[in-house]
Amino acid sequence: MFRGTHTLKRSFAVLVACLVALAGSSRSTWAHAILLHASPAPNATVPGPELKVELKFNSRIDAKRSRVTIVMPDKTAKVLASEDSGSPDTLAARGQGFAPGEYRLKWQVLSSDGHITRGEHPFTVK
Secondary structure, eight states, X not given: OHHHHHHHHHHHHHHHHHHHHHHHHTGGGGGSOOXXXXXXXXXXXXXXXXXXXXXXXXXXXXXXXXEEEEEOTTSOEEXXXXXXXXXXXXXXXXXXXXXXXXEEEEEEEEXXXXXXXXXXXXXXXX
């Protein structure tokens, strides 16, 4: 009986040590930029021909090394010029000449932890 208790205590100590090590090593992954709000929103219908994009994240991003791309109805891609959002956690861009149709917003940001986060979603211009 004593031997089983000792083995159980040692197993528990190893488990706790592994959890502490895992928490410490994955700390940087918790800082990845996660999209909190997008304009246009996923599946939204927006007026054209001018398009303003605003993407808000849960952490600071490097807007100069990030980008917004619009996939046009004919499947060609158009990179939008970024602009100052006034907030370190927001990526803003603007473009012209968007006719009615189905589009796809694609974004790529460099987060403050040095990792790249990407995403995309559809929207419609009426």
